[in-house]
Amino acid sequence: MSQMIQRTEPCPICQMPVKTDGAQYMEKRGERLYFFCAPGCRDKFLAGGCCAKPKGRWGRFLDRLARANDKEFGASGPSCH
Ligand SMILES: [Zn+2]
Numbered sequence: 144m145s146q147m148i149q150r151t152e153p154c155p156i157c158q159m160p161v162k163t164d165g166a167q168y169m170e171k172r173g174e175r176l177y178f179f180c181a182p183g184c185r186d187k188f189l190a191g192g193c194c195a196k197p198k199g200r201w202g203r204f205l206d207r208l209a210r211a212n213d214k215e216f217g218a219s220g221p222s223c224h
Pocket of ligand 1: 158180
């Protein structure tokens with residue numbers, strides 16, 4: 144196993160690659176860990192934005208509700224991705 148490979152994750156705000164090893168700024172959302180290039184990006188993430196909702200039981204319920212709406216109204220609403 145090589146130790147030379149640096150794992151990086153894209154900053155969810157600006158898409159800059161962030162080294163996950165010794166990352167200074169990170170946030171956990173449900174099962175996912177997000178890495179940020181700078182505290183400003185983390186602040187933006189924490190401030191909200193459609194990708195930043197915590198996915199607890201309530202979040203999953205809202206997801207299901209949103210999917211049901213998609214079925215009923217078509218997926219024409221504002222899209223996150
Ligand atoms: Zn960033």
